[in-house]
Amino acid sequence: MSFSNIRREDASRAVIVHAILLTYTLVALYPIFLVVINAFKTRKGIFKDPMGLPNADTFSLEGFTKVLAKSDFELFFYNSFSVTIITIVIVLLLAAMAAWALSEYKFPGNTVLALYLAIGIMVPIRLGSVSILNLIVDLGLINTLTALVMVYVAQGLPLAIFILTEFMHQIPKDLKEAARCDGVGEFKIFFAIILPLIRPAVATVAVFTMIPIWNDLWFPLILAPGDGKQTITLGVQQFIGQYVTDWNAVLASLSLAIIPILVLYLIFSRQLIRGLTSGAVK
Amino acid sequence: MADLKLDQIRKSYGAVDVLHGIDLDVKDGEFVVFVGPSGCGKSTLLRIIAGLEEITGGDLMIDGEVVNTKSPRDRGIAMVFQSYALYPHMTVYKNMAFGLKLDKQDKAAIDARVREAARILQLDQLLDRRPSELSGGQRQRVAIGRAIVRQPKVFLFDEPLSNLDAALRVQTRIEIAKLHQDLKSTIIYVTHDQVEAMTLADKIVVMNGGNVEQVGSPMQLYHHPETRFVAGFIGSPAMNFTKVTIDAVEEGKVTVAIPGGIKSVLPFDVPSAAVGQQVELGIRPEHLALGDVGELTVSGVVDVVEKLGDSTYLYLNLANGDRVTVRAPGHSRVKMGDTVTASAPAGAAHLFNGEGKAFTKVDCPAEFSADDI
Numbered sequence: 001m002s003f004s005n006i007r008r009e010d011a012s013r014a015v016i017v018h019a020i021l022l023t024y025t026l027v028a029l030y031p032i033f034l035v036v037i038n039a040f041k042t043r044k045g046i047f048k049d050p051m052g053l054p055n056a057d058t059f060s061l062e063g064f065t066k067v068l069a070k071s072d073f074e075l076f077f078y079n080s081f082s083v084t085i086i087t088i089v090i091v092l093l094l095a096a097m098a099a100w101a102l103s104e105y106k107f108p109g110n111t112v113l114a115l116y117l118a119i120g121i122m123v124p125i126r127l128g129s130v131s132i133l134n135l136i137v138d139l140g141l142i143n144t145l146t147a148l149v150m151v152y153v154a155q156g157l158p159l160a161i162f163i164l165t166e167f168m169h170q171i172p173k174d175l176k177e178a179a180r181c182d183g184v185g186e187f188k189i190f191f192a193i194i195l196p197l198i199r200p201a202v203a204t205v206a207v208f209t210m211i212p213i214w215n216d217l218w219f220p221l222i223l224a225p226g227d228g229k230q231t232i233t234l235g236v237q238q239f240i241g242q243y244v245t246d247w248n249a250v251l252a253s254l255s256l257a258i259i260p261i262l263v264l265y266l267i268f269s270r271q272l273i274r275g276l277t278s279g280a281v282k
Numbered sequence: 283m284a285d286l287k288l289d290q291i292r293k294s295y296g297a298v299d300v301l302h303g304i305d306l307d308v309k310d311g312e313f314v315v316f317v318g319p320s321g322c323g324k325s326t327l328l329r330i331i332a333g334l335e336e337i338t339g340g341d342l343m344i345d346g347e348v349v350n351t352k353s354p355r356d357r358g359i360a361m362v363f364q365s366y367a368l369y370p371h372m373t374v375y376k377n378m379a380f381g382l383k384l385d386k387q388d389k390a391a392i393d394a395r396v397r398e399a400a401r402i403l404q405l406d407q408l409l410d411r412r413p414s415e416l417s418g419g420q421r422q423r424v425a426i427g428r429a430i431v432r433q434p435k436v437f438l439f440d441e442p443l444s445n446l447d448a449a450l451r452v453q454t455r456i457e458i459a460k461l462h463q464d465l466k467s468t469i470i471y472v473t474h475d476q477v478e479a480m481t482l483a484d485k486i487v488v489m490n491g492g493n494v495e496q497v498g499s500p501m502q503l504y505h506h507p508e509t510r511f512v513a514g515f516i517g518s519p520a521m522n523f524t525k526v527t528i529d530a531v532e533e534g535k536v537t538v539a540i541p542g543g544i545k546s547v548l549p550f551d552v553p554s555a556a557v558g559q560q561v562e563l564g565i566r567p568e569h570l571a572l573g574d575v576g577e578l579t580v581s582g583v584v585d586v587v588e589k590l591g592d593s594t595y596l597y598l599n600l601a602n603g604d605r606v607t608v609r610a611p612g613h614s615r616v617k618m619g620d621t622v623t624a625s626a627p628a629g630a631a632h633l634f635n636g637e638g639k640a641f642t643k644v645d646c647p648a649e650f651s652a653d654d655i
Binding site for chain 1: 432
């Protein structure tokens with residue numbers, strides 16, 4: 001009897017949990033859905049029936065034609081893409097190496113250093129915007145993508161190091177020692193054994209690092225607002241005017257902006273396979 | 283191939299001393315087994331030899347050369363881990379070739395070595411598999427193969443069989459023994475299983491609490507344990523011990539009073555000053571026989587009967603509360619609750635003083651001696 005009670009309790013709990021998660025998913029996805037459907041409508045269609053799907057009367061690609069023909073969309077796209085990719089590569093490499101050092105080598109100040117890096121997770125980098133701007137101006141890097149990359153690397157590192165350190169702790173000690181007995185150097189151990197083993201964690205960190213960078217408006221606005229250096233989020237702003245907003249163009253470019261991040265996400269998420277270490281030990 | 287010499291090796295973790303000055307000589311081609319209970323320091327000693335732990339004091343020599351500060355690679359050792367520690371993302375072939383590729387050897391030579399090792403270990407068919415697709419025994423063979431291809435001076439095995447099931451353990455044990463015969467290499471093997479130690483070793487090192495208790499051949503340790511610890515550790519089921527009092531001492535003879543009023547004369551060299559002292563008498567279960575046929579006699583009530591088929595172990599409760607194990611023949615009809623008498627010849631006895639050191643046995647009968655084995 002008690003057994004069936006437990007089953008029933010479990011089932012009702014599962015229903016509640018799923019209901020909450022489904023609601024949250026709907027709330028999160030609906031605005032994106034709205035953006036995408038309205039991107040395919042005429043201006044009239046958008047204002048008349050903002051929630052409706054495009055139909056024969058309201059369907060139009062005018063937003064996309066405008067964006068692609070009348071703006072430097074390809075350039076914005078290229079800027080965003082290169083800043084994101086370069087940052088991810090640098091963050092992953094540096095964070096993985098730092099995590100390896102923190103988790104594998106015992107040296108004085110190890111814990112203090114790890115704590116210092118963890119503080120970076122708690123303090124938003126935007127609090128330092130003014131000093132960052134000063135610094136970038138002094139370095140003569142204003143209006144360059146380099147400035148953005150540098151700031152984003154600093155922003156991404158703390159969380160990346162934190163997550164990767166935890167994962168590296170889980171790699172069996174025997175594996176590293178077996179490699180050392182095999183005569184493998186420390187760099188080779190890191191690149192040929194440790195990195196392949198924490199691939200799922202690296203993919204997770206890549207996703208976490210990539211999304212805020214792609215979506216960021218703040219730093220492009222203050223560090224690289226000049227012509228030719230605008231990222232996609234900043235580029236879209238030209239369609240938003242003080243008196244008139246070209247909603248077709250805004251929604252179309254936002255829809256287009258979703259695509260690359262979605263592709264990157266799919267690439268990384270394929271790496272998130274569990275059980276990669278099975279068979280290593282025992 | 284190489285000699286190995288440990289000279290007063292000490293190891294401390296902070297204030298905790300783990301090894302208290304270990305001396306040991308390992309000759310070229312010898313199979314040495316470190317055995318002892320958990321926490322006795324045997325694995326630490328192995329890891330020190332491997333170069334995975336720093337030495338706090340003393341010298342470690344391989345081939346006459348002090349290697350205290352050398353990296354594992356430069357010591358010419360190869361280690362097989364208890365957990366196998368195979369690289370999970372590499373195939374069996376790559377696992378074995380990984381260490382060689384770093385030596386910048388040419389591909390054909392590496393390939394030949396890997397295939398030769400695979401042939402010896404019957405891994406030929408598995409070279410393209412990954413560790414996750416192998417059984418426990420196969421993984422262990424890959425781990426051994428990874429050591430073989432490096433052609434090390436010394437092989438180190440850290441409890442390699444403890445993750446295998448009983449049948450596979452016996453099989454792999456035999457394979458390791460054969461491998462040693464074929465390769466004629468120096469092997470140091472750590473285990474807590476005394477059967478593995480007895481069956482594999484040329485030389486057993488019994489460790490306890492960071493000290494070496496005794497070094498010797500398996501039969502030496504079995505027949506001539508120098509301490510009570512070794513006597514109790516080697517042999518299964520463990521040796522029976524009972525407290526006795528020394529009654530009288532003559533040249534090469536000692537009379538002891540066994541609880542229960544019986545006095546026995548045993549062939550030991552005991553200093554006359556020891557008269558009246560309490561010492562410990564040890565007899566192995568397999569040297570006790572049912573009936574009153576030997577010089578040392580005990581009787582008690584059977585508490586537990588374990589039937590193994592070829593033999594039956596009887597656990598007796600003596601009148602003084604001591605427990606004695608007796609190995610009876612497999613067809614024994616003794617039941618729980620029976621009162622039985624068992625006895626052993628005086629030559630089978632072991633006698634240990636208050637500090638657990640053994641007294642020297644004189645005129646040891648051949649069946650209880652390791653002299654000619």
